[in-house]
Amino acid sequence: MYRAGWRGIPLVLLRFAAAGVLLSSALSVWLVVAPSGAQAATIDIDLVARTASGDLIDHPYTSTGFGTAIKMGHGWGGMTALLAGDFNGDGIDDIVACNATGNLMLYPYTSSGFGTAVKIGSGWGSMTAMVAGDFTGDGKVDIVARSAAGYLILYPHTPAGFGTPRRIGNGWGGMTALIAGDFTGDGKVDIVARTAAGFLMLYPHTPAGFGTPVKIGNGWAPMTALVAGDFTGDGNADILARTSTGDLILYPHVPKKFGTPRKLTTGYGTMTALLAGHFS
Secondary structure: OOOOOOEEEEEEEEEEOOOOOEEEEEEEEEEEEOOOOOOOOOOEEEEEEEOOOOOEEEEEEEOOEEOOOEEEEOOOOOOOEEEEEOOOOOOOOEEEEEOOOOOEEEEOEEOOEEOOOEEEEOOOOOOOEEEEEOOOOOOOOEEEEEOOOOOEEEEOEEOOEEOOOEEEEOOOOOOOEEEEEOOOOOOOOEEEEEOOOOOEEEEOEEOOEEOOOEEEEOOOOOOOEEEEEOOOOOOOOEEEEEOOOOOEEEEOEEOOEEOOOEEEEOOOOOOOEEEEEOOO
């Protein structure tokens, strides 16, 4: 799954309704980052889409573009949030899903597909957004959730699930999208949030939570989905955005902003969730 000497940084993506309406929930992805002085990673990332009928479809992405679509599973239509990351520590990305009753279910992924689901939490139905990443610096995948009151709550990873939650921010209720990843290049997981006015705001990671936000973009309000991942192979977090017409536009990472966008493909307008990871 990972090259020797490389470190995985989890990133986060958002889930939207079929019509492009934000459902205030989030997904995640692992970004493989080369150590200092190493050659940049080959482009090798999967874009997973959920269809309106509840199927999960894997679209492998390499330097030559998107490969043949592979059906990964079905019956996912009732999930209200999806997050990807190595939640069980076996080096392979899994999926954590929040079902309609607010239970968190871990679906471990293997070379033969998803294993038996395991319940790892309850009472998550009131959360309006979730992102996954190593927010504690222990190499494990944690979850940050946004409450209905706009608080950011950190749920640290433990072997049994998630530990005692603690509040790490407030005033996030007005944000229309959240994604997570190392956008500053310091090896820490930051959060990028989209405001109601369409600004992208970078909240850099600090030991106490998140530092002073920096505006890194504008005009993002029309986008109906945001996905973070290394789609250029340079070891940095890029953003893949879906337009209202279903096009996927890649915004390559440059320090504290994004470079010239380019269209990768089209036809994703009916998908009800998008996330990226390493599943193939």
